[in-house]
Amino acid sequence: MSGGHFNYEQYRIEHISDEVEQLILNNSNKDVDEYGDRKGTFYSDATIREFERGLMILRQAQIYAQRIDWLVSGDDSEDTFHTRLASDLSKIK
16 A cells, blocks of 8 residues: 555655755855855854754654554554654654
């Protein structure tokens, strides 16, 4: 089955977290894009710290959605759910 209970919406959370990560990484980028706009947004350090907190929460949310999806879809047993959840959460940087 490979999930499907949440219609694979957990990948939208993953996409959002990737976008937030890029905002963090490019915050101080002074290069310009093809339209002549600066790539960096130059948010304050306090704002970037909140982005980093949000990124961690989004990554956790994606993992929880994925693991719950596989459990309720019958792909994982409860034991496997707990094992994979712990493993996935430990890999978040």
